[in-house]
Amino acid sequence: MTVPTAARDTAGTARAVSLTAVAAWVLAQIVYSLVEGSARDTATMVVLCAGSIAMIVDVVGRRGVGRAVAIIAPVSAIVFAAEVVGTRTGFPFGAYGYVTDRIGPAVADVPILITAAWFMGAYAVWRVAAFVLPTARAGRIAIGVVGLVSWDLYLDPQMVAAGLWSWDAKDAGLPGMEAIPLTNFAGWAVVGLVVMLVFELLDPPDAARDATPVVPLVWLWWTWAGSAFAQIFLLENGALRSGVAYGIVGMGVLAVPAVVAVAASRHRPTPGTTTRTDAPHAAGRRR
Numbered sequence: 001m002t003v004p005t006a007a008r009d010t011a012g013t014a015r016a017v018s019l020t021a022v023a024a025w026v027l028a029q030i031v032y033s034l035v036e037g038s039a040r041d042t043a044t045m046v047v048l049c050a051g052s053i054a055m056i057v058d059v060v061g062r063r064g065v066g067r068a069v070a071i072i073a074p075v076s077a078i079v080f081a082a083e084v085v086g087t088r089t090g091f092p093f094g095a096y097g098y099v100t101d102r103i104g105p106a107v108a109d110v111p112i113l114i115t116a117a118w119f120m121g122a123y124a125v126w127r128v129a130a131f132v133l134p135t136a137r138a139g140r141i142a143i144g145v146v147g148l149v150s151w152d153l154y155l156d157p158q159m160v161a162a163g164l165w166s167w168d169a170k171d172a173g174l175p176g177m178e179a180i181p182l183t184n185f186a187g188w189a190v191v192g193l194v195v196m197l198v199f200e201l202l203d204p205p206d207a208a209r210d211a212t213p214v215v216p217l218v219w220l221w222w223t224w225a226g227s228a229f230a231q232i233f234l235l236e237n238g239a240l241r242s243g244v245a246y247g248i249v250g251m252g253v254l255a256v257p258a259v260v261a262v263a264a265s266r267h268r269p270t271p272g273t274t275t276r277t278d279a280p281h282a283a284g285r286r287r
Contacts (some may be wrong), residue, residue: 014061018215021054026222033234040162041102045113048103051219052116055123058215063203071202072119075195079118082191083110093187095168102164120219121151122192126199127216128254132261134205141196143254147220148192149185150250154227156180157243161236176242212265217258224251 028050032043060068086093087109100106104113122144129144157177159165172181228248231240 011061014057015214018054018057018061021050021057022215022218025050025054025219026226029222029226029230033230044162044164045103048113048117048120051120052113054215054219055120058127058213059123059203062210071199074198074202075122076115076119078194078198079122079191080107080110080115082187083114083118084108086187090168091187092183092190094172094181094183096165096184098165099163118195121155121223122148122195122199124216124219125151125254126196126203127213128220128258129196130199130203130205131210131213131217131265132254132257134207137200140205141193141200143257144196144199145189145192147251147254148195149188150247150253151223152185152188153177153243153250154223154231154247156184157240158227158231158235161240174243174246177246180243212262217262220251220255220258224248224255 025047028043028046032040032047035043056068056072059071062068063071082092085091087097090096098106098109098111098114100109100111103111106112125147126140126144129140129147133140133143157180160167160179167179167181167184169181169183171178172183173179174182224247228244231244231247232238
């Protein structure tokens with residue numbers, strides 16, 4: 001089936017915009033590690049905005065505007081509701097609260113960019129999980145949940161150290177990460193499972209449409225390696241080092257198979273194309 005020129009042009013533009021946005025996301029994280037105070041808060045907002053734009057444009061380029069809205073809206077509503085309920089009741093994450101005057105406006109005491117961050121990370125993880133396990137439904141949902149929870153093994157200690165939110169329980173976490181209660185990661189697993197099921201329903205793998213997910217892969221690999229490097233060598237005078245191994249191992253469950261999947265994909269024909277060997281047969285069928 002021939003893809004209309006307009007559709008190809010739209011997809012190409014979306015790819016360029018999402019690549020530019022993810023490059024800005026990387027640069028903003030580098031800046032984040034080099035500045036302090038209000039400049040770091042500004043860098044945080046740029047990180048979240050650029051990363052969210054990269055993922056939103058990626059899904060628009062793949063699915064079109066209408067379908068993209070149908071994917072983005074329910075995921076965003078679910079994670080926003082989880083945060084509102086969480087900050088008010090302590091379920092499902094544990095008792096916590098946000099500082100609401102540092103990273104942009106808030107709704108119901110939840111910064112808007114927190115919802116954007118959830119979508120950014122969840123979509124990136126889902127796309128990579130679907131790429132790694134395109135035919136194993138339960139497997140990609142499970143590895144997606146693991147990838148999302150493991151991202152928070154980096155994220156939560158760093159943001160708590162930065163003072164963007166705080167937990168009532170101060171010594172209820174993993175060894176080396178005691179300030180982040182285990183209930184938080186249980187909550188992430190529950191919400192993550194719901195979100196992955198929504199993605200499975202609304203954005204399942206499509207071999208005829210989905211190429212290698214470059215932007216989500218950049219997000220995953222940079223988060224996996226870049227967060228580890230920054231927390232070991234650059235941030236909070238080394239105070240985050242004690243918990244870095246959790247993120248390295250956890251995100252590695254998805255990041256390492258993604259390397260293997262990319263290597264394997266380089267030896268497969270692009271969907272909709274024929275190999276040199278197949279071409280004569282295709283020509284014969286046309287005759």
